[in-house]
Amino acid sequence: MEQILHTKEGEDEESYAKNSTFQRLVFMNFNHALNRSIRGFCQANLAEAECIRVADLGCASGPNTLLAVESIIDSINRECHNLNILKLPNIQVFLNDLMSNDFNSIFKLLPSFYQKLEESCGRGSMSCFIAAMPGSFYGRPFPDNSMHFIHSSYSLHWLSQVPSGLVTEEGLPLNKGNIYIGKTSPKNVHDAYLDQFDRDFTNFLSARADELVFGEHLFVTLAPKIDDPVAYNVQDLLGMTMIDMVSEGLIEEKALDTFNLPHYRPSLEEVKAIIEKNRALKIRYLDTIQLRYRARSLRATYEPIFQAHFGEGITNDFFTKLAANISPHQGKMKSPINSLVLSLSRT
Ligand SMILES: C[S@@+](CC[C@H](N)C(=O)[O-])C[C@H]1O[C@@H](n2cnc3c(N)ncnc32)[C@H](O)[C@@H]1O
Numbered sequence: 230m231e232q233i234l235h236t237k238e239g240e241d242e243e244s245y246a247k248n249s250t251f252q253r254l255v256f257m258n259f260n261h262a263l264n265r266s267i268r269g270f271c272q273a274n275l276a277e278a279e280c281i282r283v284a285d286l287g288c289a290s291g292p293n294t295l296l297a298v299e300s301i302i303d304s305i306n307r308e309c310h311n312l313n314i315l316k317l318p319n320i321q322v323f324l325n326d327l328m329s330n331d332f333n334s335i336f337k338l339l340p341s342f343y344q345k346l347e348e349s350c351g352r353g354s355m356s357c358f359i360a361a362m363p364g365s366f367y368g369r370p371f372p373d374n375s376m377h378f379i380h381s382s383y384s385l386h387w388l389s390q391v392p393s394g395l396v397t398e399e400g401l402p403l404n405k406g407n408i409y410i411g412k413t414s415p416k417n418v419h420d421a422y423l424d425q426f427d428r429d430f431t432n433f434l435s436a437r438a439d440e441l442v443f444g445e446h447l448f449v450t451l452a453p454k455i456d457d458p459v460a461y462n463v464q465d466l467l468g469m470t471m472i473d474m475v476s477e478g479l480i481e482e483k484a485l486d487t488f489n490l491p492h493y494r495p496s497l498e499e500v501k502a503i504i505e506k507n508r509a510l511k512i513r514y515l516d517t518i519q520l521r522y523r524a525r526s527l528r529a530t531y532e533p534i535f536q537a538h539f540g541e542g543i544t545n546d547f548f549t550k551l552a553a554n555i556s557p558h559q560g561k562m563k564s565p566i567n568s569l570v571l572s573l574s575r576t
Contacts, residue, residue, distance in 0.1 A: 256296055256382055258518045259450055259570045263297075263380070264304045266448050266514065266572045270378055271308035273444065280319040281305060281377050284440075286366040287384020288324040290331040295342050297380055298322050302357060306350045317352060323362040325370050332361045365389065367432045371440040379437055382450045383568075388491040389429050394421030395489050402486040408471060409464035409490045426493040430503045434573075438509030441575040447510060453517065453569040454494040464490060467531065470551045479543055488538050490531075497569065504573065514572035527551065 274281075283301055288294045302320055309317050324335060339359060347353035364370045366381065367389045395403050395418060404411075404418045437447050471488075474480040495503075497517070504512060528548045536544050 256293060256300075256450070258568070259382075259516075260300055262514060262516065262570050262572060263300060263448055266446050267301060267304040267378065268308055269513070270446050271305060271312065274377065275305075275309060275312055275314055275318065278318045278377075280321055282321045282323070282375060283378045284323040284325055284362070284371065284376055284380070286325045286370075286379060286381035287387070288326050288330070288335070289384075290326075290334040293382070294324060294335050295338055297382060298324070298359065299342070299346075301378065301380065302346065302352065303350070306352065317356060320352075320357045322357065322359045323371070324359065325362045325364065325366060327365060328363045330363065332363065335361070367429055367436070369436050369439065373439050374442050376440045377442055377445045379441065379447045381448070383452065385430070385433065385449060385451045386492055386494055388422075388425050388493055389432075390425070391489045391491045392421035392425040394418075394424065404489055405486050406468070406472060408468045408485070408488050409492060411465060411468055422493050423495075423499065426495055426499070427503055430495070430500070431507055434504065434507045434510055437573075438507075438575055443575055445575055446513075447571075447573040447575075449571045449573070451500075451569055451571075452494050453500070453567050454496045464492070466554055467527070467551065470547060470554050473550060473554070474543065474547065479546060480539060484539060490534070500569065500571065504571075509576065510573040511576045512571065513574050514570070516570050517567045518570070519567055 283298070285294070285297050288297075301322075305320060306317065324332070326332070342359075343354045343357070346357060362370045366384070397403060403421075404414050407414050407418070410419050410422055441447065467490075471480060471485050475482050475485050497515070501512070501515070504510060528551075532544060532548070535547060539547070
């Protein structure tokens with residue numbers, strides 16, 4: 230799963246780098262909350278800090294990757310100024326994603342990024358150190374008590390694996406005709422997804438609690454579930470497009486029945502319950518905002534995982550049909566789409 234779960238690399242028209250506007254919009258809308266979280270951290274720590282260690286988990290590759298980093302560095306600089314701290318602390322930034330992420334494209338952006346920092350705030354590569362830390366965030370990319378601020382945007386709804394409970398004891402598919410939790414999915418499909426999310430999110434929180442210095446901050450955005458029985462969500466439309474292709478003979482029914490997205494959109498209550506059960510981190514701030522999706526950003530997000538299951542041959546056809554399917558349903562799509570922001574600190 231870790232080999233295929235990544236956004237579409239490169240810089241062509243369909244790449245994630247060119248199609249991450251939605252995630253950018255989410256980021257811009259939550260920037261005030263991110264700044265507030267950093268302000269809290271700075272007020273408690275800046276007077277003594279010599280080096281602030283920051284991580285961005287699930288950074289992908291594209292313009293958004295450095296957007297979050299830039300905003301975090303900007304906020305720290307501003308707080309130094311507000312607190313009359315003349316010697317800026319060093320900042321070490323770790324960009325984390327799966328091993329298959331296109332880290333090389335990010336490295337190519339670094340010279341101009343350092344130059345921009347130098348020009349805007351006199352901080353270049355001598356006081357800000359950006360490195361990659363590949364590996365799953367469900368594991369432990371960082372040592373104990375080493376990180377001051379951890380950020381993760383729109384990545385946590387990717388599960389570590391397809392839930393194991395999606396087949397019967399006889400090995401038959403439980404979620405026929407769906408690729409995620411659909412309107413016709415039986416209850417045990419929902420339970421299997423929730424169970425996997427619970428395990429993954431619990432591992433994520435425990436790992437961050439070990440990595441964060443006592444009292445320090447974790448800031449997360451993700452796409453939550455919306456309970457609206459009439460509206461479609463993005464995954465419904467992906468599934469409907471697949472079914473059309475089965476009826477046209479372009480995809481085998483068996484291939485569709487054995488395909489399930491390793492993706493889960495939790496409800497606000499599910500997220501809260503898992504955090505409260507874990508206890509190592511406490512909620513400082515929780516909010517939702519509403520935005521819209523575009524078909525092209527779906528391709529940049531889902532293409533690698535579709536290609537791995539169905540093969541390269543149908544990819545173009547699939548995403549063209551998906552775009553055509555989205556237009557008539559736009560009104561019924563969960564629009565605007567919710568996004569959830571969470572600011573936590575280590576207790
Ligand atoms: C939709 S992108 C979001 C990227 C970026 N943070 C943004 O806001 O535009 C999700 C990213 O999470 C990464 N990801 C998924 N599961 C992961 C895991 N277990 N560990 C680290 N990264 C993961 C994917 O490879 C992908 O780059």
